[in-house]
Amino acid sequence: MKKIFLILFACLLFASNTVFAIDTEKAIVNDMMLQNHINEIGTRILNANKIDLRMVFLYSRKDKLIKGEPSLTKRQIIIYDKNINNASNDDEIAAFLAREICKTAESYMGQLKGLVGSAQVKFAPKKYEIFFDKRAVDFMVTAGYNPLALITYINKNCPQKRFDTFARSNLTSKRLANIYEYIYTKYPYFLANNTYISNPYYQNFLLTSINNRQKLQQKIEKNTKKEIKYE
Numbered sequence: 001m002k003k004i005f006l007i008l009f010a011c012l013l014f015a016s017n018t019v020f021a022i023d024t025e026k027a028i029v030n031d032m033m034l035q036n037h038i039n040e041i042g043t044r045i046l047n048a049n050k051i052d053l054r055m056v057f058l059y060s061r062k063d064k065l066i067k068g069e070p071s072l073t074k075r076q077i078i079i080y081d082k083n084i085n086n087a088s089n090d091d092e093i094a095a096f097l098a099r100e101i102c103k104t105a106e107s108y109m110g111q112l113k114g115l116v117g118s119a120q121v122k123f124a125p126k127k128y129e130i131f132f133d134k135r136a137v138d139f140m141v142t143a144g145y146n147p148l149a150l151i152t153y154i155n156k157n158c159p160q161k162r163f164d165t166f167a168r169s170n171l172t173s174k175r176l177a178n179i180y181e182y183i184y185t186k187y188p189y190f191l192a193n194n195t196y197i198s199n200p201y202y203q204n205f206l207l208t209s210i211n212n213r214q215k216l217q218q219k220i221e222k223n224t225k226k227e228i229k230y231e
Contacts, residue, residue, distance in 0.1 A: 035059045038079055041090060042097045048143035055104055057097070059084070075104055086157050091140070091149030098136035098143075098150075125168045133175055134182045141190075147183050148190055151176055152201040176205055177212035177230040184216065 035057075042057040056076045077100045087093045106128075133154075137147040158172045183190055196202040206213075212230045219228055 031059065031061070034084065038084075038093065038097070041094050042077070042101070045094060045098055045101055045139050045143045045145075049139050051101065051105065053105060055101065075107060077101065077104055083157075087153060089149070091146045092153040094140050094143065094145040095136065095147075095150040095153040098139040098145075099132050101139060102132040102135045126164070126170050129170055129175065130178050133179050137179060137182055137187070141187055146190060146195060147179075147187060148194065148196040148202065151179055151183075151205055152196060152199055154179070155205045156201045171231070173209065173212065174230045177209060177216070177228070180205075180209065180213065181216050181228070 038057050038059055042055070045051075046053075046055065054075060058076055058078050060078050061081050077097065079096070079100075083096050084093065087096060133150065136150055140147045140150065154172060154176060158175070160172045161167055161169075164171045164174070212228075215228050215230065219226065
């Protein structure tokens with residue numbers, strides 16, 4: 001009886017190890033495919049925008065940067081699971097990568113200028129956050145991606161704070177309003193032919209941005225270039 005039990009235990013152990021090995025192999029293959037896809041999208045953005053700067057894209061299953069890992073200063077763009085899992089399509093992956101490319105490009109400003117550029121971003125984070133959002137729109141359009149995906153990606157990934165007076169980042173609603181105005185002004189085609197109009201995250205943006213979009217409409221009617229104070 002003891003011998004039979006040992007044989008059964010050995011069989012179960014072998015089966016579990018086999019299943020684990022198969023799952024591990026599938027995970028590795030999936031990671032490789034995802035890494036290659038990220039590389040293709042990132043490189044497409046770089047080439048289409050003629051960004052002659054060396055950048056490396058790295059997919060990581062971790063949730064955040066671990067101390068000692070390569071950082072932005074090494075021009076290595078790390079894409080974590082949470083970044084990719086919340087992207088519904090290639091446009092949204094491109095939205096995330098385009099912003100990261102914008103930030104990384106700031107470190108390519110010469111031996112000393114790169115340090116100055118990084119310091120400027122740290123001391124004026126709100127200003128550069130909007131700047132990166134708008135440049136990301138440009139990068140996406142040039143590479144053939146729909147910039148409205150930046151709105152849907154941010155809308156479902158960036159929580160709304162109560163206040164931003166003393167925060168280092170803008171209210172998400174302000175970011176989205178500025179992106180919308182930029183697309184409305186510079187790339188109206190995407191709003192006139194809106195393929196995201198039925199997207200639930202875009203619909204949610206429309207619902208939560210009524211006041212800000214009314215401010216934009218008033219600006220257009222008055223034909224003024226005055227900067228809008230979005231909420």
